Amino acid sequence: MSSRQRRPSKPYRRPQRDPARILAFEALRAVDERDAYANLALPPLLARAKRDGTLDDRDAAFVTELVYGTLRHQGTYDAVLAECVDRPLREVDPPVLDVLSLGAHQLLATRVPPHAAVSATVELARCVVGDGRAKFVNAVLRRVTARDLDGWIALLAPPYARDPEGHLGLRHAHPRWVVGALWDALGGEREEVERLLVADNERPRVTLAARPGRSTPGELLEGQGAEPGRWSPQAVLLAEGGEPGAVPAVVEGRAGVQDEGSQLVALALANAPLAEGPDRRWLDGCAGPGGKAALLAALAAERGAALVASEIQPHRARLVSRALAGNPGPHQVLVADAARPAWRPGTFDRVLLDVPCTGLGALRRRPEARWRRRPEDLDRLTGQQRDLLRAGLAALRPGGVLGYATCSPHLSETRLVVADVLKGLTDIAVERVDARPLLPGVPELGDGPDVQLWPHRHGTDAMYLALLRRVG
Template sequence: MSDARGGGDRRRGPRQKSRTAPAERSRRGSPARRTAHAVLQAVGEGAYANLELPKALRRARLDDRDAAFATELTYGTLRMQGFYDAVITEAAGRATSRLDGGVLDVLRMGAHQVLAMRVPDHAAADQAVALARSVAGPGAAGLVNAVMRRISESSVAEWRERVVPVEPLAERLSIEHSHPVWIVKALRQALIGHGVATSETADNAVAELLAAHNVPAPVSLVARPGLAEVDELLGAGAHVGRWSPFAAELDGGDPGAIAAVRDGRAAVQDEGSQLLALALAAAPVSGRGDGATEQWLDLCAGPGGKAGLLAAEALAQGADLVANEISDHRAELVRQTLRPALTAAQTAGRHLEVRTGDGREFGVDEPERYDRVLVDAPCTGLGALRRRPEARWRRQPSDLVGLGPLQRGLLVAAIEATRPGGVVAYATCSPHLSETTFVVRDVLKKRDDVEQIEARDLLAHVATGGLTDLGDGPHAQMWPHIHGTDGMFLAVLRKRA
């Protein structure tokens, strides 16, 4: 398996025997490698690895060992693509842009096997040649064979010495930790802007953060309160989570094999994401003295993770919830996620509804209706690069231009839809300053009916451990390298009564 820096040492473990006939392997490459290559090709065409890989594994009918190999090969190759491209450029004597896309993915996979997995050099080279012949014809086999042999002549440490520049810093970290330069610079600025690093400590801090992105994220589960108990997850082999009172962590295996997950009473959900929903549910509201039922709104609910926990909390507190999503497809995903909660709400006489609509219209259509509103805003997802490694190569700085007005529009609509004394939680899975503090600042400076309250205290209140290092406040930012969660941002606003 790969380490945080994208490469292991040159020590080899026992060679695993393949279950595929040698003749078949020599002609086309092993089924596990063909599966990984197909996923990489689909990702290159716009697919998401976390959605594409499970389908590919089912189609290939791989056993557990080969499925694990294909999974590591897919995600490891995607994570370290930037470093491997630098190695391939050097070994091939030409830019990767001059290589056929299918052949380039074969070489990236081969580099990962040689430099970061316990695959013998000759086996990795032979399989790469066979796969290249299968996807690009005999003419590609010679090139792939030559490049793979050059790659295997040096250790990962030696390749770092050759391809990682000493200066400038951003370029060094970009290749060493396999992130685009613009993301390296943006994350360094975010660490300083959120108050967890200074200009003197930011270089080391961003290196730690980038390294954390290259370590597979743990499989965090949530037992939705009132529908499942954490003990049920623990009994299925998970262990207690670090921060959320409803969290458990699975060391391996298929979460869908757990009955509570399969039934929708529990789910896979990052602990940072859990804490954001719990913080909104725990935030004090004021001004409602008529004993009326609280009304909650999840403005951008798809695909439904936070909505699932909010729905359970709403049922526990006797509140009603509307979960809105602009996309029909994603609204259906929310509906599927909330199915057990929808049944429980009907039994309890509570109102739980999934809607399809533009969240920016709620402020006009339903002004001052809701007590608690969650804006889980569409964002670049730079806080979830452990889980979605392809996002680092897919996202561009220009994406921020389009997302900024949408994020501000949704936050304004949420404020308008919140009654006096109610609260709004603005959240993103990105620490980028343009998506977090700048959005909140720009909206607040145009209003005198909203105040920002201390999000760090709310998170510390709902967390089970000592949750610190969340920044200068009043907003809060979680980090993979500090908290072990995704890079979740939270700002909490109260509508003045």
């Protein structure tokens, strides 16, 4: 062959587009770039793809597993990838790292054959980050295939005897400080802590709440393989893969998606006995996005009571208005800070404060929250929680009842907040109400008077509730 002759070059091959993996990548980018939550960002992407005919139900289920599984185990996958990359992970471009994480999840936690997982992820990389980076992805993922998940954990996790929180954190994909906080709140042994961590990594079934006077659990049970909830009389569990948007009562706003623990908190407050006086004015002081407000408004309407729903964020207040649309009883939605209220002291018979918190009780639904939150967030949040509780007690009339709730079991956000506020009260008198009898049939509620629900014990989010009655 003369020096002027050239070997024929390989024909250019277009990347093979895989709609399911591309959509999963888009969802991860939304979570990373916009601090979106996957349970809010993913459904519209899936709905669009189904409308376009790009994905069928089986593909949508695969996308959901890719997105939620990757987010749940992000910390563990980061540790594995850090061993397989020749530079600090912070120097890897975020889109490339998302592709690598999707590949790691397929290799370490799904039934996708290793060769198919690597090949499909490299093709994804070619589509979304280019050929050059696809070669890097290929090299890294081939290193990941050197061990299965248990093998990587055995290599990377600190010994349990030396660092139990760090060991369990890597094994079950929770930050070390979160493991410690959950352990303290449980006051249990390793076995129960692990049961909770495992439950946090299981995607829960969709739970609906029938809003009294507007729909019934019986109506929601029709079709989709639904079954009654375990604890709340208003709860219905959809079958795996059930679509709330296919339930007419949900579409019409007569029912809503709401975790059973959240329902129990609202029902307990509504059923707590008042010491004396009327039962006409109710307040939901932190009402967004509106699930508890909608249930409370329906309950209030049955008694001829009115609900005021207050929310400090305008966009969340709009969601509350949407949730309350069509409620037969009187109600009002305010854009207001319940910690610095516009209403007069002693105005309300019942007050619910589901306060802003770390969200550590809802990690099943929002897996990315565990990686976003930091211990230093607690100072800001617990300050808000104390301010809200003090203002809520001031808004309560003598004989009225307040429910302080968090979707976090962290002791700094639950018992310690309540104890600290009650200790500092000087101008009003408050007594604790035993919340346990107001959750009939629910087991393992502890010594009271407040209650803490748990995913591994009750199948709910880890909701906390303290009931307080003003006596003077």
